[in-house]
Amino acid sequence: MPIIINNLSHNYTQFGLQSISAIQNINVCINEGDFIGILGHTGSGKSTFVQHLNGLLLGTSGDVTVDGLKIDANKANLKTIRNNIGLVFQYPENQLFEETIYKDIAFGPTNMGLDKADVDVRVCEAMEMVGLDFDKFASLSPFEISGGQMRRVAIAGVIAMHPKYLVLDEPTAGLDPKGRNAIMEMIWNLHKNKDVTVVMVSHNMDEISKYANKLFVFNRGEIVQQGSPKEIFSNQEKLNELGLDVPQIVELAQKLKQNGIDIESGIFTMDEMIHQLKNILQVNND
Numbered sequence: 001m002p003i004i005i006n007n008l009s010h011n012y013t014q015f016g017l018q019s020i021s022a023i024q025n026i027n028v029c030i031n032e033g034d035f036i037g038i039l040g041h042t043g044s045g046k047s048t049f050v051q052h053l054n055g056l057l058l059g060t061s062g063d064v065t066v067d068g069l070k071i072d073a074n075k076a077n078l079k080t081i082r083n084n085i086g087l088v089f090q091y092p093e094n095q096l097f098e099e100t101i102y103k104d105i106a107f108g109p110t111n112m113g114l115d116k117a118d119v120d121v122r123v124c125e126a127m128e129m130v131g132l133d134f135d136k137f138a139s140l141s142p143f144e145i146s147g148g149q150m151r152r153v154a155i156a157g158v159i160a161m162h163p164k165y166l167v168l169d170e171p172t173a174g175l176d177p178k179g180r181n182a183i184m185e186m187i188w189n190l191h192k193n194k195d196v197t198v199v200m201v202s203h204n205m206d207e208i209s210k211y212a213n214k215l216f217v218f219n220r221g222e223i224v225q226q227g228s229p230k231e232i233f234s235n236q237e238k239l240n241e242l243g244l245d246v247p248q249i250v251e252l253a254q255k256l257k258q259n260g261i262d263i264e265s266g267i268f269t270m271d272e273m274i275h276q277l278k279n280i281l282q283v284n285n286d
Contacts, residue, residue, distance in 0.1 A: 131186065
């Protein structure tokens with residue numbers, strides 16, 4: 001079953017007086033198996049939106065329904081929903097607090113009421129999924145490892161709860177290219193191999209174009225565009241008006257065309273570009 005967002009709006013109260021609209025009239029559906037990319041300039045409502053998906057924030061109006069369960073003020077369904085939707089904040093390593101990596105990852109499963117044997121299994125599985133060797137890392141403090149490894153520990157803590165949906169707010173922010181690639185490949189493997197539906201906020205158009213099957217573009221608290229990466233990135237002028245860029249591959253394709261190289265339209269990933277250039281070289285050689 002999908003996540004259905006119906007006429008969702010959220011207003012913040014500033015200084016107890018002024019009401020400020022953060023998101024307004026959001027109507028979208030997130031289907032099982034989707035990899036959703038959330039785009040928009042800073043302050044456009046992206047983070048506010050994703051915090052409604054597991055009830056961390058409640059809408060001022062409208063509603064969110066997860067697998068047939070509505071998130072509402074009485075919070076009757078909240079525990080079930082939060083067990084199914086894992087939310088990873090931006091810079092999640094800042095929320096690490098336990099004395100060992102094992103204990104940090106075990107925190108969520110333990111609070112779910114699982115016995116120690118099941119918790120052990122989940123911690124081992126989660127560490128393996130994020131590329132951290134259990135024997136090497138489990139007993140270490142999360143504060144004596146690298147920033148990229150801390151990010152993995154934080155994500156492992158969410159994965160260990162076996163969420164059906166994984167919501168991530170800028171999961172590669174602040175990482176170097178190697179760290180970004182490792183985190184994105186990890187998320188992709190969870191999506192493909194564990195059937196986890198992913199909703200990801202990102203400013204990185206190259207990541208989004210490579211992994212997402214559907215994009216929601218936010219501006220001033222509203223979703224102003226939604227569609228496939230090809231549909232969204234084909235309208236560069238509209239994205240530029242919203243203060244957003246296109247993937248670097250799109251810009252490269254345009255420059256190649258300007259220099260007389262016959263690149264097909266609709267190329268948005270490195271793999272597509274390499275395939276195109278190989279075909280052009282083969283034709284020229286023939």
